[in-house]
Amino acid sequence: MLESLTKSYGKAGTAVVDGINLEIENGEFVVLLGPSGCGKTTTLRMIAGLEKITSGSIKFGDKVMNDIPGDRRNVGMVFQNYALYPHMSVFENLAFGLRSRGTTKVEAAIRVDEVLEMLELSAMKRRKPRELSGGQRQRVALGRALVGRPSVFLMDEPLSNLDANLREQMRIEIGKLHHSLGITTIYVTHDQGEALTLADRIVVMHNGTIKQVAKPREIYNSPADSFVAKFIGSPGMNLTEVELRTDGDRIRGGEAISLPREAARVVGSHLNKKVLLGIRPELLSLVGDENDAKIVGEIQLVEQMGSQLQTYFKIEGPSSSQNFIAKLPPDSTPRIGEKIALFARPSDLRFFDALSGNALDRLLDIDEVKAESLVG
Ligand SMILES: Nc1ncnc2c1ncn2[C@@H]1O[C@H](COP(=O)(O)OP(=O)(O)OP(=O)(O)O)[C@@H](O)[C@H]1O
Ligand SMILES: [Mg+2]
Structure with missing residues (x-):
């Protein structure tokens, strides 16, 4: 849950995220949608604990997370540019985070294999990222976030580096993955097609504020204002x-x-x-x-x-x-x-x-x- 969440940069900086309120249900797939610069990434990074919040609060359940460091929030994050370790194999990329958090070698191997299997990456296990296609790399990035068994899954434009066909394929995979695992997911995109197809609810943002939070159908049928009306739909x-x-x-x-x-x-x-x-x-x-x-x-x-x-x-x-x-x-x-x-x-x-x-x-x-x- 986000309460009056605000972020400004610099001393008297204007708020790039301006007092947003949002309640997210357990297991829900929520998409933050809005034009470039509206504050989507900043919001996600605050939830992940990668960005200090200026005011307001972030709660997981009843627990205030404001001062809990990112690595103790139990979130899995997937970025647009994968950010895989180039010198490590697929297996090592997934195992690294687990090992550094003290999971035993045997346990880590079991969990990594499980996730690789689920994402149909087992055959690629020994390869380096450069030996993979864009879609495969993106699946490894998903796997790396999943292997830590996060309670919240955060994704920032995870598909924007892929070509149109692959993007659609991966979008379907992400939808299926959410369906089978049911992990609470916050997904950032400026692609309304992704938002309309994946989201349980869409949060339309503009200039650091939330314009509307609703089911895709309602956003499309009954936009809350002329901005949402113009922004949703193509054209x-x-x-x-x-x-x-x-x-x-x-x-x-x-x-x-x-x-x-x-x-x-x-x-x-x-x-x-x-x-x-x-x-x-x-x-x-x-x-x-x-x-x-x-x-x-x-x-x-x-x-x-x-x-x-x-x-x-x-x-x-x-x-x-x-x-x-x-x-x-x-x-x-x-x-x-x-x-x-x-x-x-x-x-x-x-x-x-x-x-x-x-x-x-x-x-x-x-x-x-x-x-x-x-x-x-
Ligand atoms: N470190 C920073 N210092 C100052 N301003 C910043 C910083 N990071 C982001 N901003 C500003 O905050 C605003 C929101 O940025 P943010 O990255 O959250 O947008 P976004 O909605 O993710 O956009 P995009 O779709 O382009 O990724 C932008 O105007 C950006 O210039
Ligand atoms: Mg962004």
Whole structure:
């Protein structure tokens, strides 16, 4: 558990980790996700005891760890650059830490063999790191952290040195490993694909603070603010500032956006106010009807992505034009310069405060709205 955990460098330095609070369950896989420089590594290093904390506290269970040296915290750490001893064999790399903590030679050998077996590295046991592939080296680094039977597993971008295929393979292995061993894991990455697939919960960080802690699905569906909305998803959520007003049987936001009158309940108290309207690129469609939100824009660029066409289009906002992205089916034929209408379900729209960017109250599901209006 992290309580008001803070780190600043220098005397009057600004906090690079700024009073974060986080409770982690036993056996949970938590991913710290955020852009470069947001404080992920610093947070992990404080938990590992490699970095002195400026204020706040770190607890494992009920035990305050603040002043417990790193080598007595029983954490296993895996770094981005493996940091294997080049002159030692795979076996020695794994045994070294155990031996230096006083494990007998026989016991160390048994435990190392066990871990090598588990990671399918037994055949590589006598090799030096330079005689291994990147993926094998990364497995040795995992093994070295595992062999000490840590109660907490800390990983800092462990896959970022691997090529795309290997990264995916290792990601699956890490997922399986966690599934079988159930060790509490804190995993740092700026790759949201890794975060969304591995995490029980994702912690989105920005500028030394936590923006949202939630299950991957919730982070994706209900981002806590416009930063998280933009950061999650590839590409992130489309956002535009609008002021929605009732106009006949529609609700309009400038020239480009219109919603059915029925969506009034979805829009709720955000009517006649400046808000940020958000919609995910994958939830925009070329087909729709009068029950859908309609967004009109001019196509600027079409990128062939294999399974879809990533289509960039310009919509007219209240003050200036805005760029939106839609993922369209590969057999559609959007043409540059063409003006098209895109549709979205009103329940897929998200609203954020125009100033703070904070998500505005959770939307009612449109089906629920319809049912209610039938009754009422
Ligand atoms: N020893 C140090 N002295 C001063 N500032 C530091 C030091 N170490 C890190 N920082 C600053 O702290 C901030 C957070 O760094 P940190 O390494 O935790 O970021 P990160 O989220 O891990 O980024 P990345 O994704 O690039 O690894 C950065 O602005 C960095 O410049
Ligand atoms: Mg880092």
